Amino acid sequence: MVPDRxxxxxxxxxxxxxVALTEIYNHYVRETAITFDVAPLTPSERRPWLLSHAKDGPHRLMVARIPGSTGRVVGYATSSPFRPKAAYATSVETSIYLAPDAGGRGIGSLLYGRLFELLVAEDVHRAYAGIALPNDASVRIHERFGFRQVGLYEEVGRKFGEYHDVAWFEKRLG
Structure with a gap:
C-alpha cells in the first residue's frame, strides 16, 4: 500500500x-495510451533518458519514495528539453508518472510542487505538457499547477488500434 503524500x-x-522508474513507465506503455511508446523498454534503453536529467539546471528528474528500508519509488516528474534547437532553451516539457497504486494520494502534486520550486531559480520561461486524451487526472493536475490548454493535435497517435488526440498545455514561468 502506498501512503499519502x-x-x-x-x-x-x-x-x-x-529499474523502478522503468517499471512505472512500462505500466503505461503496456496498459494505456498515455504514452505513445508501444513496446516496453529495458532499463538499459532508459538509461540515456535518466542521464539527461541533472541534479541541477532546467532538466530535472524528481522521484517520490516511501522512506524506510524499502525506499520504494512511487512516482516521478521531469522537466526535459522542449526541442533540440538553441532558441528553445528557455522552454521545458514536463511530465509526471505515478505507480499504478499511487494515484489520488497527493503524490503527483508533491512531485510537481517540488519540480516547479526548483525551476523558479532556473532560466525557464515556459513549461509545456502534451497530454494524450482522454486523461482526466493529468488534465486536472496540470490545470491545478497553472497550465492552460493552448492546442490540440487531433488523432495524432495510434495505439491499441485507436487514434488518440494530444492536448498541449502551457505554463508561464519566470
Missing part, C-alpha cells in the same frame, strides 16, 4: 532508481 519523500532521481 505526508509519508513520501521527494528527491532527485539517480541510477539506483532506474
Amino acid at each position: 505526508m509519508n513520501v519523500q521527494v528527491s532527485p532521481g539517480c541510477e539506483d532508481d532506474l
